[in-house]
Amino acid sequence: MSRLPLAAATIFLSCLPAHASDQWLPVREISLEVQTGSPLDFSPLLPNETIDAGHRLIAGPTGQLAFAEAPEKPVRMLCASLAWSPASGGFPDHDGADRYARQLALHGYNIARLHFTDASLMFGRQEDFDFDPETVDRIHYLLAALKRNGIHWIMDGLSSPRGAYGGYDDRWDASGNLKLQLHFDEEAFAHWRTLQEKFLARINPYTGVAPIRDEALALVILANENGIEFDGVVHDRPGKPPYDPALALPFNRWLQKRYASTEALAKAWGDLEDDERLEAASVKLPADRYADTPRLRDLQAFIVEVERSSAARMSKTLRDLGYKGLISTYNNWPTVQTGLSRRDLEAVTMNTYHDWVGGYSPGSSLLQASSIADSANYVRMVAAARWFGKPFVVSEYDHLFWNRYRYEAGLVMPAYAALQGWDVLCRHGHGPIALAYGEPYPHKKAMLPYAIALDPVARAGETLAALVYRRGDVATSGITIPFAVRGEDDLGEDMQAREPEQLTDLALVGRIGLKRSDPSRLEIGVAQPRNQASADILAEFRDIGILPAGNATDIERGLYESDTGEIVLQRATGQLRVATPSTEAAAFSSLREPIDLGILRIERSDGNGLVALSALDTPATLANSRRFLLIFATDAQNTGMIFRDSEEKVITDFGRLPVLIRKGEVDLSLSRSAVKWKLSPIGLDGTVHSPVESGAGPISFRLSNDAPDGPTTYFLLEFE
Known part of the structure; x- marks a missing residue:
């Protein structure tokens, strides 16, 4: 393990705010490359298939992702978001790409989304389509490295509103209206088409085939977040008409x-x-997008028709270029209107965030709210945007830094994504991992929103997601609850209308999604108009035996139990509990009494956080395994962070490295015993350090993240 010299550590500690010096522990690792064979190397647990014609991803007969050679067998894809820019280091050189791709495979990723590649290709370029040759080479080499490691690709046909036009230095901003023009302007459409021809259809010398014809390219998002209404909201300015x-x-x-x-x-x-x-x-x-009128209702119907036509036209362009993979677009906003626009897509992609942050500038703010406190609304919103019978891809999600409850994301989203049976899960960021702390780029000098790689809390969550979601530790629901969709008749006068929250909470019990249906013929599910209540629907499910009679869900009390019995959300106590044969975990904002998960019992905690125990042996069962990964995540901040308020909602200065982990302790016990057992801290790079606890017989110990070799979120529990 790379270790800071004592003098450097003393300097770091002297820089801490006085009130926090005994509460926050500086991370000591520099290298973050996980060692092969370490407990954090998931490649033996989650091996990636060689990508060839038989392992091309397709939509299987039930609409779930599958390999072409086994269309009946759904596969879950854990996605690495690669949204690099010069500020975060850009695309790596060849050696860096090889190391990075290998690390992604070790972490359990089997698909990657390349985002804003158009901006990177055109950074600093003055002429249209004058791609930077070094960036082209680096992207091509990275794609080949990902493929060699069994990692498929998702790519945007367009990310930047500036497209491939030359002469712009604001390519990562919302400036520019190309996404809107694509729907109406022939020159804009021709520009988009040429971009696909010059990049996606260009031969990659490291694979010998153009990306658009490569088996590794699983999904193209025609244009990121290109809905007409959303584009208008993004460009809203005081005194400006709401619609272009x-x-x-x-x-x-x-x-x-x-x-x-x-x-x-x-x-x-x-x-x-x-x-x-x-x-x-x-x-x-309309003069006001928020004043409900018949004019707005017709505008919605118009937008639906335009967006469906645009998607069909752009899709045909890709097909004419030889593309055989899946196509999607309109990957955000779960409104009734956008749901209708997505109705005929081959796959549905959605972005969602909890406690959204608008930027990095001083004065940026968030709510410091728990996602469990609103019953995982950011999950439920996108669950209600899914169309049954199509692959469903979460192309972006995050519970953003510096929210102190973001430890929840590592359990809330992957657990419910698994329950829903979603196909791809992608936590958004510049990149999901970093090879080291201290890289000399502006966005790598401190933890930031939309940058999970440096955040030990987010990284612990992604580690757990690889097991809970991709490995399949949480089972898919056996209940399917369709939300009937008639078509244009479902549009009202409210442009922002979405599925009611009092019905989307059904996603915490069973699978929900949209389905074309005549409501009068809907035997089970949510009819139109949406005047039912979740409690009544669940009562009917109990009466006819679809939902187990003992299911503890009590909507008035904010208590939700999945039909599988594996997930329990308690809104009032701020707790989410997961108990499966392979993983037991809890995220909690308070712990007034012990949490008994079955094998694992959390007796006491000195603060909020996430605790998870996962079996590492094969077969992976907590009852029989002898090696376990124990995750304990609290909070993390940068050194020298400054806020404008005592509740830490408004940022003044993001601070700098080293990252500080909030000190925490939990008392744990297991219902198993062993002749001998030991507990060893695992560094953030996978290094197993000397045991800090050991014993014989019953297993009970106090776990502190203040380990002798530095704070960590990982521990290895071993039985002899």
């Missing part, structure tokens, strides 16, 4: 096809102004 004038003429032409005359339109809307004439194409766009 580019929508006006196409909207008028659409209205002309729908209504016979101005009089017919006036009768339907009831609010036409004197200068609005359908025949003159002078009907105005």
Whole structure:
């Protein structure tokens, strides 16, 4: 293990805020490369298949991802988000790519999403499509390295609103309207098409085939977050009309096809102004996107038609270039309107965040709220956007730094993603891992939002996700609860309308998703209009035997138990408990009494956090294993972080390295005994250090993350 010299450690400690010097422990590791064969090397537990024609990812007969040679067998894909920019170091050189790809495989990743590649290709370039040759080479080599390690690819057809236009230095910002223009402007569409031809259809010299024809390319997201309404919200500015004038003429032409005359339109809307004439194409766009009107209802219907047509046209372009993989788009916003736009896609992709942060500048803020306190609403929102019968991909999610409850993300999202049977899970960041602390790039000098690689809490969560989600420790629900969708009839006057929260909480019990259906013929599920209550639906499930009679779900009390019995969320106590044959875990904001998970019992804790015990042997069962990974995550901050308020909601200065882990202790016991047992801290690089606890017979100990070789989130428990 790389270890800081004593003098350096003394300097770091002297830099800590006075009130925190005994509460926060500086991380000592420099190298973060996991050692082969260490307890954090998951490649034996989660081996990646060689990518070839038989291991091309397809949609199986039930709509779940599968390999072409075994279409009946669903596969779960743990995704590495690669959203690099010059500020985070950019794409690595060849040696770095080899090391990085190998590390991803060791961590349990089997698919990667490349995001904002267009921005990287065009960084500093002045002419259209004048890609930086070194960046092209590095991307090509990285793709080949990922493939060699059995890691498939997801790629955006467009990430940056600047596309491949030359002369811009704001490629990672929301500036530019190319995503909107794609729907209406022929030149913009031609630009997008040329971008696919010049990058995706370009031969990769390290694989011998263009990415668009490579078996490793599993999914193309046509354009990231390119919904028309969302684009308008992103570009909202005081004093500016809510809708771009580019929508006006196409909207008028659409209205002309729908209504016979101005009089017919006036009768339907009831609010036409004197200068609005359908025949003159002078009907105005809504003046307020948040004021519910019939005008907004028709605008939604218009947007649905445009977005479905755009997706079909862009998809055909990829097919004409030889692409055989899956295609998706409109990967955010779980509104009724966007749900209809996604109806005919081959796969559904969604982005979701808890306690969203707007940027890195001083004054950026978050709520410091628990995701368990709102019954995992960020999970439920996207669960209700899924269409049954199609692969479902969480292309971005995070419970963002510096939220002190973000230890929840490592259990909440992967546990419910597994329960829902989702196909891909991708926690967003510049990259999910780093090879070392201290890289000389602006976004690597401290932990930041949307940058999970340096955060020990987020990394512990991703480690647990590899087991809970990809390994399949949490079972998929046996209950399917369709939300009936009629079509345009489901649109109301509220542009922002989404599935009601009082119904999406069904996702905490069983699988939910959208399904085309005549509500009068819906035998089981959620009908239209959405005037039912979850409690009534679950009571019906109990009556007819779909839900076990002993299921403890009590919606009024905020208590939810999955139909499998493996997941229990208690909103009032801020606890999520998971108990499976292979992993037992709990995330808790308070611990007023012990948590008994079956094998593992959490007796006491001096603060909030995440505790998980997972079997490492094969077969992986807690009842029979002799080696266990124990995860204990509390909180982490940067050295010298400064906030504007005592609740630490508003940031003034993100501080610097080293990362500090909040000191914590828990008292644990197991219902198993052993002739001899020992507990050893594991460094963040996988190094197993000398035991800190040992014994014979019953297993009970106090676990502190203040280990002799430095603070950590990982421990190895071994039986003799």
